[in-house]
Amino acid sequence: MHGEVYLLSILKNNIVLAMKKLLFFLSCISALFSCGETTKQEVKSFWDQCDVIAKREVINGDTVIVCDSKLVKQKKNIPLNLLVDSIEVIKMDNKNEEALISKRFVHTYFTENYIGVTAYSYFPMKLFRKDGTFLRHIGAIGQGPGEYTVIDAIDMDEKNDRIYILPFSTDYILVYDFKGNIYPRIKLAESLLYGSTIKVYGDKKQVLVTKPISPDTNYCVWIQDFEGNLIQGAKMSDYYKDVTSFSESTITRLRTDAVELFRLGIPNGNEFLYHYDIPKNRLEPKFMVNGDDFDWNIIHELPHQYIVQKCQRIGADDDELFTQKIIVDKKTLRGCYFDGFETSFGLIYGQYSILYAMNGPSFSIIDFSSKVSEYIQKH
Known part of the structure; x- marks a missing residue:
C-alpha cells in the first residue's frame, strides 16, 4: 500500500x-x-480525580511502589498532553x-x-x-555477510557513526555505519534468546546486554567489551527462582535514565520491575502489582508513571488485540484503568504496540x- x-x-x-x-x-x-505543553494545573487536576491505588513499601531494604489491583475502580482515558x-x-x-x-x-x-x-x-x-x-536500508534480509533473518533490537550511535543490529537468538551484534558499510561483528559473552536488548557505549567500547529469563540464562543483564569479555553482570539465579519456562522477552526499552527489566510472556503476579544499578552491579526492585484476580504480564516504565498491561487476543487480526491497562502516577500513587491516550480532538490511541514499541x-x-x-x- x-x-x-x-x-x-x-x-x-x-x-x-x-x-x-x-x-x-x-x-x-x-x-x-x-x-502544546502540559501545565502543572492540568497534571494536578487529572490525578486529583483518581483514587490512590498504590503505596510505598520497604522490601528487603529497598523502597518499592506496590500497586494493589483490587483498589482500581475508575476507568478513564489518559489525556495525551499529560505525558x-x-x-x-x-x-x-x-x-x-x-x-x-x-x-x-x-x-x-x-x-x-x-x-x-x-x-x-x-x-x-x-x-x-x-x-x-x-536514505537506505541498513543490511539486508538473508544469511550472507552483514545480513540477518530477524531483527531483535538495534542501537544507533550517531556520535560515533555506528548502527548496531542484534539478530534473533544469536551470539553476535552486527555493526554498520550510517552509510550502510559493514564492520566486524561484536562477539557476545553469552548466546542470546529472542527478546534480548542492547545498549552500546561506543566511547568506552562496551555493550550492555539483557537476556530473557530461561533455564539456560546465566546473566540476565551484563556489561562486556567489544571482544566479548565479561566486565560485570547480574546473575539470574540471584533474582529469579521460577525458571522452569522461557520468558518471551525482557522488556528493557531505556525509556528513562534507568535500565529497567521486567520479564513478560508468562503470568507475572507479584513479580518486580527492576532497575539495574550499574555501580553496585545489582537489580533493585522498584515496582510491583498485587492482586490475585489478574495476571499482569507487562509493566512499562515512563518518566513519571508506571503502566501495567495484559494483552489478550480476541481474534486473528492485529486489530483484535485487546489490552487491559492500569496507569500509576509515581508521585501521587493515584491511577485508574484506561483504554488509551486521548487527544484534544477525541481521538484515542489504545493499541497494544503503542507502548511495547517504545525505544528510548x-x-x-x-x-x-x-x-x-x-x-x-x-x-
Missing part, C-alpha cells in the same frame, strides 16, 4: 501515523500539534518500495538527526533523516487512513 506517512514527534513520546491521503487528516494533525512536552509533524518519504513502511506494528528508533524503523523479518532496517527523507523516550504507532477514519467517526 502506498501512501503518505507522518511522524508526530514528541519530546518525551512520539506518535507515527501512516496515512493514505494528506487532506483527509490535515485538520486533525493541526489540532494535535496545537496541544508529553511537545509535538513535531514530519512527513515520511515513501516514494518507492524501499522507503515504504508496509506494517502497522513496527519499532522506531530516534537520534538527533535520524529515524530507524524495523519490523522483525518483514523488511530490512530502514534509515530516514529526521526530516522524513528515506519515544513511542510510535503506524496507522493507515482507513483506520484513522474509523477512529474519527467513532470518537
